[in-house]
Amino acid sequence: MSSIERLECVRARRLAHARLDGDVLAPEDAALLDTHLAGCEPCRVLGVELAEIQRELRGIPVPGLDAAVLERVWGSTSRAGTAARGSVARRSWRVAAAAAGLTLALVGLPWIIGERREREAVRDAEMRRATVEARLVLAVAGSALRRAERAVTEDVLVRGIGAALDRTPIRWSGAARSRPTRGDNGA
Amino acid sequence: MDPRTFEQAVVEHKDRVHGYAAMMLRDRVEAQDVAQEALVRLWRHREEVDGSLAGVWLLRTTRNLCIDRLRRRVVRSEVEDGPEVLERHDGGAPDPERLAGSSETGRAVLRALAGLSEADRTVVVLREVQGLPYEEIAGTLGVPLGTLKARLHRARERLRAELVRTGVAP
Numbered sequence: 001m002s003s004i005e006r007l008e009c010v011r012a013r014r015l016a017h018a019r020l021d022g023d024v025l026a027p028e029d030a031a032l033l034d035t036h037l038a039g040c041e042p043c044r045v046l047g048v049e050l051a052e053i054q055r056e057l058r059g060i061p062v063p064g065l066d067a068a069v070l071e072r073v074w075g076s077t078s079r080a081g082t083a084a085r086g087s088v089a090r091r092s093w094r095v096a097a098a099a100a101g102l103t104l105a106l107v108g109l110p111w112i113i114g115e116r117r118e119r120e121a122v123r124d125a126e127m128r129r130a131t132v133e134a135r136l137v138l139a140v141a142g143s144a145l146r147r148a149e150r151a152v153t154e155d156v157l158v159r160g161i162g163a164a165l166d167r168t169p170i171r172w173s174g175a176a177r178s179r180p181t182r183g184d185n186g187a
Numbered sequence: 188m189d190p191r192t193f194e195q196a197v198v199e200h201k202d203r204v205h206g207y208a209a210m211m212l213r214d215r216v217e218a219q220d221v222a223q224e225a226l227v228r229l230w231r232h233r234e235e236v237d238g239s240l241a242g243v244w245l246l247r248t249t250r251n252l253c254i255d256r257l258r259r260r261v262v263r264s265e266v267e268d269g270p271e272v273l274e275r276h277d278g279g280a281p282d283p284e285r286l287a288g289s290s291e292t293g294r295a296v297l298r299a300l301a302g303l304s305e306a307d308r309t310v311v312v313l314r315e316v317q318g319l320p321y322e323e324i325a326g327t328l329g330v331p332l333g334t335l336k337a338r339l340h341r342a343r344e345r346l347r348a349e350l351v352r353t354g355v356a357p
Contacts, residue, residue, distance in 0.1 A: 017340040021321075049347055056296040057315035062206035069219045070201060076223075077193070077230040 012036040196241035295355035307342035
């Protein structure tokens with residue numbers, strides 16, 4: 001292998017590694033590499049083998065951390081960690097409570113005010129209606145009372161006068177001066 | 188870093204941390220211990236760690252813990268069996284190897300990976316196995332991007348050479 005060939009091999013290997021790294025080669029570098037690999041058996045074999053090794057390495061399953069070990073980690077940091085986690089939780093609750101309060105204030109208060117206003121409006125209308133009805137009832141009652149009063153008065157007057165007339169014999173002549181007695185109707 | 192960020196960092200990075208430890212140590216119990224230790228250390232150092240860099244901090248800590256464990260293994264091996272190469276120590280049945288299934292090539296690649304130096308293995312595991320972005324790996328290792336790529340290229344070729352040496356051509 002001449003020094004020029006070795007220089008090309010060194011450069012080609014560097015480019016082969018860059019390709020394995022995922023680098024995007026410049027067009028002239030890619031052409032140089034492909035041309036070299038086509039004519040250089042050792043570099044071509046090397047490239048194939050490195051790619052095969054990389055594929056195997058990437059297929060190695062890496063075990064994750066056991067849940068029990070993670071629990072031990074939380075346990076080791078529990079005194080401050082739990083407090084911190086608790087404070088985080090408390091802070092979250094406080095934020096949630098504040099958010100709920102704000103929502104209630106923003107949404108609920110107008111609703112409550114509206115409800116109250118609506119209730120007050122209904123109450124006013126009912127009061128007005130009830131007042132009118134009460135006035136009507138009073139008017140009717142007053143009218144009835146007045147009618148009754150008149151009827152009673154008339155009755156009393158009529159009966160009283162009638163009874164008085166019954167009890168009092170009317171003598172149209174001046175001769176009779178004696179006080180009339182019950183049952184004595186002058187017959 | 189506040190407690191909530193810590194919790195998010197743990198949930199986000201726990202599998203990555205454990206996976207890296209499992210690949211480096213090849214021992215399920217030790218990997219769990221290291222992952223737990225790294226996560227608890229993050230809690231202890233939460234005041235000093237920027238939440239946005241928690242992943243990098245965790246991986247760096249996990250790597251240091253793995254290196255400590257590997258060194259202790261060497262000391263034990265030297266006492267019990269005589270000198271051993273740090274990276275050649277097999278810490279028991281590795282989970283990834285068991286999980287690799289029946290692929291002979293897959294098992295061979297795992298064995299060859301175990302034969303690499305800690306630095307090479309770290310680069311290959313983080314990039315090729317776990318698929319981390321280059322920038323994150325560079326941050327974890329504290330090296331420039333170019334250096335990282337050069338190290339990865341070298342590690343790939345060493346892995347291939349290891350496979351050839353053991354007679355398993357991909």
